[in-house]
Structure formats: C-alpha cells, structure tokens
Amino acid sequence: xxxxxxxxxxxxxxxxxxxxxxxxxxxxxxxxxxxxxxxxxxxxxxxxxxxxxxxxxxxxxxxxxxxxxxxxxxxxxxxxxxxxxxxxxxxxxxxxxxxxxxxxxxxxxxxxxxxxxxxxxxxxxxxxxxxxxxxxxxxxxxxxxxxxxxxxxxxxxxxxxxxxxxxxxxxxxxxxxxxxxxxxxxxxxxxxxxxxxxxxxxxxxxxxxxxxxxxxxxxxxxxxxxxxxxxxxxxxxxxxxxxxxxxxxxxxxxxxxxxxxxxxxxxxxxxxxxxxxxxxxxxxxxxxxxxxxxxxxxxxxxxxxxxxxxxxxxxxxxxxxxxxxxxxxxxxxxxxxxxxxxxxxxxxxxxxxxxxxxxxxxxxxxxxxxxxxxxxxxxxxxxxxxxxxxxxxxxxxxxxxxxxxxxxxxxxxxxxxxxxxxxxxxxxxxxxxxxxxxxxxxxxxxxxxxxxxxxxxxxxxxxxxxxxxxxxxxxxxxxxxxxxxxxxxxxxxxxxxxxxxxxxxxxxxxxxxxxxxxxxxxxxxxxxxxxxxxxxxxxxxxxxxxxxxxxxxxxxxxxxxxxxxxxxxxxxxxxxxxxxxxxxxxxxxxxxxxxxxxxxxxxxxxxxxxxxxxxxxxxxxxxxxxxxxxxxxxxxxxxxxxxxxxxxxxxxxxxxxxxxxxxxxxxxxxxxxxxxxxxxxxxxxxxxxxxxxxxxxxxxxxxxxxxxxxxxxxxxxxxxxxxxxxxxxxxxxxxxxxxxxxxxxxxxxxxx
Amino acid sequence: xxxxxxxxxxxxxxxxxxxxxxxxxxxxxxxxxxxxxxxxxxxxxxxxxxxxxxxxxxxxxxxxxxxxxxxxxxxxxxxx
Numbered sequence: 001x002x003x004x005x006x007x008x009x010x011x012x013x014x015x016x017x018x019x020x021x022x023x024x025x026x027x028x029x030x031x032x033x034x035x036x037x038x039x040x041x042x043x044x045x046x047x048x049x050x051x052x053x054x055x056x057x058x059x060x061x062x063x064x065x066x067x068x069x070x071x072x073x074x075x076x077x078x079x080x081x082x083x084x085x086x087x088x089x090x091x092x093x094x095x096x097x098x099x100x101x102x103x104x105x106x107x108x109x110x111x112x113x114x115x116x117x118x119x120x121x122x123x124x125x126x127x128x129x130x131x132x133x134x135x136x137x138x139x140x141x142x143x144x145x146x147x148x149x150x151x152x153x154x155x156x157x158x159x160x161x162x163x164x165x166x167x168x169x170x171x172x173x174x175x176x177x178x179x180x181x182x183x184x185x186x187x188x189x190x191x192x193x194x195x196x197x198x199x200x201x202x203x204x205x206x207x208x209x210x211x212x213x214x215x216x217x218x219x220x221x222x223x224x225x226x227x228x229x230x231x232x233x234x235x236x237x238x239x240x241x242x243x244x245x246x247x248x249x250x251x252x253x254x255x256x257x258x259x260x261x262x263x264x265x266x267x268x269x270x271x272x273x274x275x276x277x278x279x280x281x282x283x284x285x286x287x288x289x290x291x292x293x294x295x296x297x298x299x300x301x302x303x304x305x306x307x308x309x310x311x312x313x314x315x316x317x318x319x320x321x322x323x324x325x326x327x328x329x330x331x332x333x334x335x336x337x338x339x340x341x342x343x344x345x346x347x348x349x350x351x352x353x354x355x356x357x358x359x360x361x362x363x364x365x366x367x368x369x370x371x372x373x374x375x376x377x378x379x380x381x382x383x384x385x386x387x388x389x390x391x392x393x394x395x396x397x398x399x400x401x402x403x404x405x406x407x408x409x410x411x412x413x414x415x416x417x418x419x420x421x422x423x424x425x426x427x428x429x430x431x432x433x434x435x436x437x438x439x440x441x442x443x444x445x446x447x448x449x450x451x452x453x454x455x456x457x458x459x460x461x462x463x464x465x466x467x468x469x470x471x472x473x474x475x476x477x478x479x480x481x482x483x484x485x486x487x488x489x490x491x492x493x494x495x496x497x498x499x500x501x502x503x504x505x506x507x508x509x510x511x512x513x514x515x516x517x518x519x520x521x522x523x524x525x526x527x528x529x530x531x532x533x534x535x536x537x538x539x540x541x542x543x544x545x546x547x548x549x550x551x552x553x554x555x556x557x558x559x560x561x562x563x564x565x566x567x568x569x570x571x572x573x574x575x576x577x578x579x580x581x582x583x584x585x586x587x588x589x590x591x592x593x594x595x596x597x598x599x600x601x602x603x604x605x606x607x608x609x610x611x612x613x614x615x616x617x618x619x620x621x622x623x624x625x626x627x628x629x630x631x632x633x634x635x636x637x638x639x640x641x642x643x644x645x646x647x648x649x650x651x652x653x654x655x656x657x658x659x660x661x662x663x664x665x666x667x668x669x670x671x672x673x674x675x676x677x678x679x680x681x682x683x684x685x686x687x688x689x690x691x692x693x694x695x696x697x698x699x700x701x702x703x704x705x706x707x708x709x710x711x712x713x714x715x716x717x718x719x720x721x722x723x724x725x726x727x728x729x730x731x732x733x734x735x736x737x738x739x740x741x742x743x744x745x746x747x748x749x750x751x752x
Numbered sequence: 753x754x755x756x757x758x759x760x761x762x763x764x765x766x767x768x769x770x771x772x773x774x775x776x777x778x779x780x781x782x783x784x785x786x787x788x789x790x791x792x793x794x795x796x797x798x799x800x801x802x803x804x805x806x807x808x809x810x811x812x813x814x815x816x817x818x819x820x821x822x823x824x825x826x827x828x829x830x831x832x
Contacts, residue, residue: 162761178760263832338827369832415824416803454829521831603809713831
C-alpha cells in the first residue's frame with residue numbers, strides 16, 4: 001500500500017509547461033489549424049424540435065460558385081448498433097444519427113446537411129440553398145410527460161430495457177434500473193423523522209470556452225488526417241471509423257490544445273462530417289461551431305426530476321432512503337441515470353434503500369458527459385433532504401453526515417466494500433476548518449453537502465525516451481485538460497530520480513504513441529500516470545543492466561538511486577556511479593537508444609469523496625444570491641501537483657455554483673432553446689465568485705504507486721446542495737428546484 | 753465458494769437469481785462457469801464492470817478469486 005510520504009518532486013507545484021504558450025497565444029487550439037486550399041464547412045440544422053425528414057435536395061447548393069461539396073444523411077453509411085468501448089458516448093448508431101440526421105430530426109439544431117465552400121460566407125449562403133422538406137411532429141419536452149403511456153414517441157423502436165419481459169409497446173423510457181438493499185418499510189418504521197421531496201433541475205451545458213472545431217484532410221489514397229479539440233483522439237478516431245466505415249489505419253487524429261471539455265468533448269459531432277466533405281471535395285475542410293451551435297447541438301447534461309424520501313432517528317442515524325430518478329437523455333438513449341443512482345447514497349452506510357432510475361428520451365440535444373455525470377442531480381436531492389433531517393432533529397449537518405459516513409469496509413450501495421477512503425477524514429477536516437468554526441456572517445446562510453465520484457482507470461500507454469544528453473521525453477496520448485503534462489513530468493522525475501526540468505512531456509497523435517482512452521472519468525493522472533511510472537521503471541531496469549555490463553557485474557548487483565546507477569549494498573566495486581546522462585552518453589556502445597514503454601488497463605481507481613460548505617447571502621429585493629465564501633475539502637489520495645488539484649476543486653466549485661444559481665436551458669413551447677448564448681445562459685464570471693478556499697486531504701489509493709485518486713469530477717457534485725442549503729438557511733424558505741435564479745427566489749420569498 | 757452478486761439490470765440474464773456461490777480460481781474461469789449455467793450471459797457480463805473483494809475492474813481477466821471472495825457485477829462507470 002502506498003504511504004503518505006514526502007517526495008522530492010511529487011507534491012510540488014511547478015509552473016505548467018504549456019502555460020507560456022497559452023498566455024502568449026502560441027498554443028494551437030482546435031480552430032487554429034489552417035492548410036493550403038482549405039475549405040470551410042458549415043452545418044444546416046433542423047428548425048424543428050421533432051420532424052420527419054421527407055426530402056433533402058443539395059443540388060442548388062452544389063451548383064453555387066465556391067461550393068465544393070455537400071452531404072446529408074443519405075451520404076453516410078448505415079451504422080449498426082454497438083459500443084465504441086471506453087467512454088464511447090453511447091451507442092454508435094445513435095452517435096451516427098446525432099452527427100447527421102437520417103429520417104428524423106429529433107431536436108432543434110439537429111444536423112441535417114453540411115456544405116464545404118471556399119469561404120464561410122459562401123458556405124452559409126449555400127445552407128440557405130439546401131431544400132429540406134419536413135413533416136413537423138409534436139415535440140416532447142418534459143421528462144414526466146415523455147414517460148406518460150400516451151406520449152408522442154421519439155423512436156417507435158424504443159422498447160424499455162432491463163424489464164423482466166420485453167414490453168408490448170414502445171416508449172420514451174429507454175431503460176430502467178433499480179438498486180435495493182434491506183427492508184425499506186421496516187427502515188422507515190424505525191425512523192423518528194421522515195423527509196420527502198421532489199427536486200427538479202433543468203438541462204445545463206458544460207460551458208467550455210472553446211467551441212468544437214476540427215480540420216480534416218483526405219489525400220488521394222483515401223487516408224485522412226484530422227486535427228481537433230477533443231478529450232480523446234483515439235476514441236474520436238474509433239467513432240469516425242465506425243460512422244464512416246473506414247479502417248482505423250486510414251484515420252490519423254491529432255489532438256489540439258483544448259479550451260475546456262468537462263466531458264462534453266468525449267464524443268464526435270463535426271469530425272466525420274469534415275472527413276466526408278474533404279473526401280468529396282478533395283481539399284482540406286475546416287469546421288468551427290458558433291457558440292449558438294454549441295448550445296443547441298452539443299452537450300448538455302441531463303435535466304432531471306428526483307424524488308427522495310429519507311428517514312432517520314433522532315440520533316441522526318439514517319434508517320431508510322428511497323429515490324426515484326428520471327433523467328432526460330435528450331434525443332437518444334444514454335442519460336447518466338445509472339451512475340446517478342449508484343452515487344446518490346454512496347457516501348453513507350444505509351441498511352435499507354431503494355433507488356429507481358429512468359433514462360428518458362425528449363426532443364432536446366443528446367446529452368453528453370459532464371463532470372461526474374449523473375451524480376450532481378441525484379446527490380443534490382439527497383443532500384438537501386439530509387439538510388432538512390438535520391434541521392428537524394437539531395443536529396449539526398456535518399455531525400449528521402459523520403454519523404452515517406461510509407468508511408473502509410462499508411458495503412457501497414452499488415455492491416462492493418470500500419477499500420480505504422477519505423470521507424470521514426474530509427468531514428473531520430471540515431469541522432476543524434476556520435471557515436466552518438467562524439460564525440455565519442450577518443444576513444447570510446451556511447450550506448453543507450458531500451460529494452462523491454467513483455473514478456475510473458481504463459487503458460493507457462506511455463513511452464519514455466532518453467535523449468543523448470540524458471534529458472527525457474515522455475510521450476503519451478491523453479489530451480492535457482487540467483495540467484496532466486506537468487503531473488506526468490513530476491511522476492517521471494520522481495521515479496527516475498532526475499530533475500523535473502530535464503523532462504518534457506508530449507501528447508502524441510494516434511500514430512505516434514500507443515492507445516489511450518479518453519481524458520475523462522478523472523483517470524489520466526491515475527492511469528496514464530501509472531503507465532508513465534511503469535515506462536520509467538522499464539528505463540531504470542535497462543540502465544541498471546547497461547551499468548552492470550559496463551562494470552562487469554550481474555544486473556542484480558546494481559541499484560538505481562537518486563537518478564544514477566550504483567553498486568548494490570554489499571557489492572565491493574571501485575566504480576563511479578553512472579547518471580542517466582552517463583548511461584545515455586554510452587548508449588551507442590551498450591545497446592543503442594534507451595526507450596522505455598508501458599501499456600496497461602489500469603484497475604483500482606480509488607473513489608474520491610468531498611465535503612463542501614459555503615456562506616451565501618440573498619438580496620430580498622432582487623433575489624440575487626451572493627457567494628460570500630466557499631470551501632472545498634477533498635481526498636486526492638496523493639496530490640501530484642497540489643496547485644492543479646486545487647484548481648480542479650475551484651473550477652468544479654465554480655461550475656457547480658453556476659449550475660445551482662443561474663444556468664439552465666430555457667425552451668419555448670416548440671422546443672427552441674431561448675438562451676443559446678453566454679449573455680442569456682449565465683455562467684459565473686470571476687466577479688461573481690470569491691476565491692474558493694481548498695483543503696486537500698490525502699488518504700492514499702493503494703492501487704497507485706504514489707497513491708493517486710482522480711480529482712477532476714468530485715468537486716462539481718456538492719456545490720449544488722451547498723447553495724440550496726445555504727439559501728434555505730439564509731431565507732428560511734426551502735426551494736427544491738434549481739437554479740436558484742433571482743426570479744425563482746423572488747417567487748419563493750413571496751410565497752408563490 | 754465465492755459469493756457472486758448480480759445487479760438488477762442483469763437479472764434478466766440469470767433467470768432472476770441475484771446471488772449465487774461459484775467455485776472459480778480466477779475471473780476467466782468464473783465467466784466460463786457462469787456461461788455454462790446461463791448460456792449467453794457472458795456477453796452482458798463482458799459489458800459490465802466487476803468488483804472482486806472491493807477492487808473495481810472495468811475489464812477483469814485473470815484476477816484471482818478466492819474461496820471467500822465477494823464478486824459484484826455492476827454497471828461500468830464513465831465520466832466527464
């Protein structure tokens with residue numbers, strides 16, 4: 001088991017290696033790739049939220065000067081149902097129909113055709129020349145109405161999955177699931193207090209600053225290169241391969257720098273279209289979404305209705321908990337209701353519980369992953385109910401959580417027993433934190449909530465190359481979203497025993513490095529980091545072997561210590577230690593270039609728990625909420641680069657507070673999003689939030705040599721309930737639904 | 753014999769049986785035993801994650817299973 005020890009490089013916070021290029025504008029993002037003779041692609045999108053596509057005629061667009069290619073659903077092959085593997089974003093047949101509609105447009109903004117022209121202006125005029133005949137259908141916009149037996153169907157072939165028998169009739173409920181343990185009725189009978197509520201949260205977007213963008217070029221041999229902003233270029237390659245039915249070896253994907261993803265850039269939208277347009281045109285094609293397109297046709301995360309009932313004894317012990325979850329999937333199945341159901345009670349030891357989840361089709365964009373997908377909605381509901389329990393029994397909300405906290409050996413609601421986890425340590429840290437022990441400011445309210453995410457491992461590869469002068473190249477394939485290049489460099493430095501400054505980490509394209517699953521699931525520092533460590537260990541083994549050969553010893557007579565080969569203890573030899581630079585310099589004589597590598601499917605990603613609290617103030621005249629202070633406390637296992645861990649905690653808090661206070665998709669009766677821009681879809685800006693205070697708790701993950709747990713997703717989970725509970729504390733009024741926007745707060749305060 | 757537990761969404765493949773006991777030396781052998789018991793169950797199990805004695809595997813293969821092991825099949829987790 002990894003110990004919580006001090007390391008030389010791990011646990012330090014050097015300046016990020018990509019920082020200078022980003023602040024000086026040298027960094028190449030998705031839209032920055034330009035090629036000679038490049039065309040510009042644009043997408044025609046459905047004006048209806050639900051419609052049959054009767055006919056698409058591209059001929060007038062194709063006849064225009066400057067237009068070089070045009071495609072619609074008929075130009076794409078039929079794709080069989082199947083999974084991509086890893087983080088595939090759902091069924092590949094659904095992804096294909098989301099990339100380009102075939103017989104039906106399923107949401108306002110659904111792609112129905114695309115053109116490539118010599119300028120953006122010509123491409124946009126060409127879109128107007130495309131003739132599409134629609135048969136408009138009634139849109140299904142509300143998750144509960146979509147579940148009604150007589151609801152208009154999005155997909156006549158959708159039969160609810162996971163029922164004991166295949167249902168007789170199709171439904172908008174794509175799947176159901178349940179988790180249960182114990183005796184619910186008996187549990188509620190033991191309760192002294194019972195709280196029950198329904199909590200609604202509308203769709204929200206990941207809100208990354210950089211819109212989706214790509215450039216594709218297909219050469220005369222039919223081989224494509226695609227530059228794009230992505231969280232996983234290997235999975236984008238796989239999706240494009242399946243959607244176009246091309247061989248993987250005919251597709252090369254290069255990941256650009258990425259201006260935020262948060263899960264929303266784990267699935268393709270433009271890339272297969274750009275490849276097909278480039279193939280038809282014989283020229284490179286660049287496609288860049290507008291912000292409006294990003295809102296209407298990418299992401300978001302599920303809107304939800306969660307009903308929770310929880311019973312507890314007067315000593316705070318939870319005796320029973322029940323949850324009913326309905327998540328909007330958007331136009332295709334795949335709402336993250338399963339992880340929502342698995343996470344809702346995960347921080348707690350509860351003997352009797354039942355969770356029922358529903359994945360529901362509605363005429364809105366196909367949802368994509370968003371930081372801890374599914375957990376914030378469900379856990380908001382339960383953490384708010386727990387707050388009400390604490391009020392009713394007069395118990396400190398942290399003490400209530402401590403009284404029920406999961407610990408090592410607790411049977412998680414989703415099955416296994418937890419190994420070492422840090423939830424109790426986070427609660428104890430919160431209780432002692434000066435922001436918690438100080439009084440709540442006059443007129444404000446304090447909210448408390450817990451956060452959780454499973455974290456994942458999956459496949460990663462890494463190569464470590466030793467240059468002739470002993471400097472080091474680390475090559476891996478995980479797009480760097482949160483500073484992972486620095487973390488890889490730190491782990492390589494620690495393992496090899498050489499200064500961090502001697503190491504350069506590159507994110508290779510799909511043909512220059514081994515396969516890596518997507519940067520998502522808080523997996524990169526854990527899993528790709530594990531590959532880097534193992535590749536470094538491969539280097540060390542080779543260096544020891546070469547030193548042994550140089551000294552005329554056996555391999556086991558040599559040790560690697562502080563970046564150099566030395567005789568093992570007890571080996572009597574008058575030799576000078578050989579540094580990495582020494583071994584590299586003699587490499588031509590000892591076997592040639594020194595190259596270490598590792599590939600793995602990492603298992604044992606440790607779950608990450610958090611406790612958040614904040615003081616919020618409500619303006620009773622305007623309904624505006626001011627965040628006076630916010631504190632995140634989270635178990636990172638071991639923080640490889642503490643400043644980046646804090647950055648993840650602060651970023652997650654900012655996004656969670658934005659989701660809680662202002663962000664929502666607002667639709668009209670026809671299913672048209674009315675606020676598809678950053679002026680009307682209100683993400684928090686710097687002036688909206690105080691500095692987010694952080695405290696990193698370190699309970700090492702026994703499955704990683706440095707004890708790493710993923711940290712990127714847990715931070716977004718708790719802020720939703722923190723905001724709800726603080727507003728309740730400040731106003732005395734419980735508002736179950738989000739966002740806590742000024743109109744909703746004013747209505748609640750006036751008793752509406 | 754190891755305790756093997758299936759989540760609700762896989763019960764349709766196990767004839768409704770939620771928990772059984774199986775003797776298997778490792779995960780590969782466990783899958784063979786389960787496929788013999790319920791032909792066709794291997795495919796949905798290959799799409800599931802599995803926890804063996806608390807350790808979650810998205811893709812288990814030769815992980816050892818002891819006589820007192822607890823094996824829980826569960827949904828795979830994705831993430832953002």
